[in-house]
Structure formats: structure tokens, C-alpha cells
Amino acid sequence: MISDIQNLYNEVREIIASARQNATRSVDFCRVQMYWNIGKRILETEQGGKDRAEYASYLLKNLAKRLEPEYGSGFSIRQLEMCRQFYRTYPIANTVCSQLNWSQYKLLISIQDEQKREYYQLEAVNNAWTKRELERQINSQLYERLLLSNDKETILSAARNTRLPRRSFRSCGSRSRGRSAGRC
Numbered sequence: 001m002i003s004d005i006q007n008l009y010n011e012v013r014e015i016i017a018s019a020r021q022n023a024t025r026s027v028d029f030c031r032v033q034m035y036w037n038i039g040k041r042i043l044e045t046e047q048g049g050k051d052r053a054e055y056a057s058y059l060l061k062n063l064a065k066r067l068e069p070e071y072g073s074g075f076s077i078r079q080l081e082m083c084r085q086f087y088r089t090y091p092i093a094n095t096v097c098s099q100l101n102w103s104q105y106k107l108l109i110s111i112q113d114e115q116k117r118e119y120y121q122l123e124a125v126n127n128a129w130t131k132r133e134l135e136r137q138i139n140s141q142l143y144e145r146l147l148l149s150n151d152k153e154t155i156l157s158a159a160r161n162t163r164l165p166r167r168s169f170r171s172c173g174s175r176s177r178g179r180s181a182g183r184c
Contacts (some may be wrong), residue, residue: 028101039087103131114144
């Protein structure tokens with residue numbers, strides 16, 4: 001009987017931990033979607049302006065001036081610029097992965113090379129990298145080292161990966177492992 005109670009206790013703990021993790025992931029993805037939608041609206045509004053450079057600066061400055069007092073520093077000019085860049089980088093909503101959070105996307109949108117960015121995005125999803133781990137791999141230039149190396153296996157094992165970068169990548173949805181289609 002004590003064994004049954006212990007087993008039940010362990011199973012319930014796993015259920016609770018899983019539910020908490022799913023709730024956090026869901027909130028993180030809602031935040032990512034919010035920033036994507038904000039970026040979309042900013043870009044659409046900017047494109048309606050006559051003198052884009054001046055209008056863009058005016059628009060972001062005034063939008064931040066109104067949003068920050070009500071919603072906090074998460075809506076500063078710099079943050080709004082990142083939202084706009086996020087939408088420019090990922091203009092198709094289905095290419096935004098539910099497994100990545102806003103901190104990870106801020107790192108990814110700073111990568112200019114599309115294949116390099118996609119490589120790190122796929123690796124972050126497939127290996128469940130945290131923001132800190134993703135940042136470490138980017139700063140260590142894992143992608144470049146793999147492309148240049150004759151000993152890719154050693155580099156990959158050092159980075160705790162098992163997949164090599166390729167010249168072309170499949171879409172996020174086609175690489176998913178048991179995840180819903182359209183989401184990484």
C-alpha cells in the first residue's frame with residue numbers, strides 16, 4: 001500500500017510539473033505572438049507614411065511614449081524596433097516556433113545570414129536550448145566552425161549536438177518531432 005501511494009505521488013508530481021511547464025511555454029508563445037503582431041502593425045503603419053525614415057522615428061517615439069507609462073519598459077522605442085525587426089525577419093506567422101521564447105528570438109533576429117539563423121533556430125528547438133545556451137552557441141560560432149571543420153563530429157559532440165548544418169534547411173514544421181504541424 002505504501003508503494004502504491006509513493007507511485008501515485010510520483011505520477012501526480014510529474015503531471016503537475018508537466019502542466020506548469022506547458023503553461024509557461026504557452027505564456028511565452030503568447031508573448032512572442034504579441035510582439036510579432038505589434039511588429040506587423042508598426043510596419044504596416046510605417047509603410048502608409050509618406051516620408052518613411054522620419055515617419056518611422058516619429059511613430060516609434062510617440063508609440064513608446066504612450067505605451068511605456070501604461071505597460072512598462074517592455075514597450076520602449078528599442079523594444080518596438082525589435083518587434084518591427086522580428087516581423088521583418090519572420091513575416092509568415094507559421095514560421096514562428098512555439099518552443100522558442102522572446103529572449104531567444106531577440107538573439108535570432110540579430111543574425112543577418114538567413115541560413116545561419118535558421119540553423120540556430122532548428123538547433124535551439126531540437127536540443128531544447130535555453131536562451132543562455134543559444135547565446136553561448138552563437139558566440140562560440142558553432143555554425144561557422146561546423147562549416148569549416150573536417151572533424152564535425154568532435155565539434156558537434158562538444159556542443160552536445162548530433163546534426164550537421166546543411167546548405168538548405170527544411171521548414172520548421174517539417175523538422176518537428178511529434179509536434180503539431182506548422183509549429184516547430
